[in-house]
Amino acid sequence: MxxxxxxxxxxxxxxxxxxxxxxxxxKSLSEQQSPEYLWIGCSDSRVPANELxxxxxxxxxxxxxxxxxxxxxxxxxxxxxxFAVDILKVKHIIxxxxxxxxxxxxxxxxxxxxxxxxxxRHIKVVHRFHKEKMAEVxxxxxxxxxxxxxxxxEQVANVSNTTILKNAWKxxxxxxxxxxxxxxxxxxxxxLDVSISx
Ligand code: CO
Numbered sequence: 001m002x003x004x005x006x007x008x009x010x011x012x013x014x015x016x017x018x019x020x021x022x023x024x025x026x027k028s029l030s031e032q033q034s035p036e037y038l039w040i041g042c043s044d045s046r047v048p049a050n051e052l053x054x055x056x057x058x059x060x061x062x063x064x065x066x067x068x069x070x071x072x073x074x075x076x077x078x079x080x081x082x083f084a085v086d087i088l089k090v091k092h093i094i095x096x097x098x099x100x101x102x103x104x105x106x107x108x109x110x111x112x113x114x115x116x117x118x119x120x121r122h123i124k125v126v127h128r129f130h131k132e133k134m135a136e137v138x139x140x141x142x143x144x145x146x147x148x149x150x151x152x153x154e155q156v157a158n159v160s161n162t163t164i165l166k167n168a169w170k171x172x173x174x175x176x177x178x179x180x181x182x183x184x185x186x187x188x189x190x191x192l193d194v195s196i197s198x
Pocket of ligand 1: 042043044066067068098100101102103104
């Protein structure tokens with residue numbers, strides 16, 4: 001069996017390094033969190049929210065699932081959203097997809113991937129919504145990239161259509177939803193310019 005001892009060693013080093021830079025870091029963070037951002041991203045290990053935003057613990061509230069989806073019956077995602085909006089009062093919600101997403105690739109295939117195919121059905125629906133746009137693009141990586149972007153746009157709309165956001169906006173809460181795409185080839189984030197703030 002492979003050892004996981006190194007994880008604890010890494011963790012000690014990490015905590016030490018932070019304390020050297022700011023001895024009060026963990027003490028002040030333990031008293032409260034007040035992140036301004038909610039990140040809804042893919043579970044992909046190559047797309048870590050804090051790191052790619054250059055943010056410290058405490059700065060971004062995070063929800064991740066396969067292919068960064070916001071499904072209206074997903075209590076997990078909705079609970080994160082409600083807590084972030086109603087309690088933490090985040091100012092920005094970022095839905096971030098990425099190129100080279102395995103979930104998007106799998107949704108474009110007609111193969112059996114097991115249970116996850118049920119989760120990926122929602123992506124197939126996005127594909128169907130944008131059938132004509134998708135049909136214009138022939139080669140495979142370009143099709144995946146386009147569907148990754150269309151999926152982000154769709155999920156931004158899903159966030160905006162939740163009762164959580166509708167109520168927040170009705171109560172004049174200032175909150176903007178953004179759609180980003182992340183390029184795993186160069187580490188660069190791109191704004192898809194689909195922000196909604198009311
Ligand atoms: Co992904």
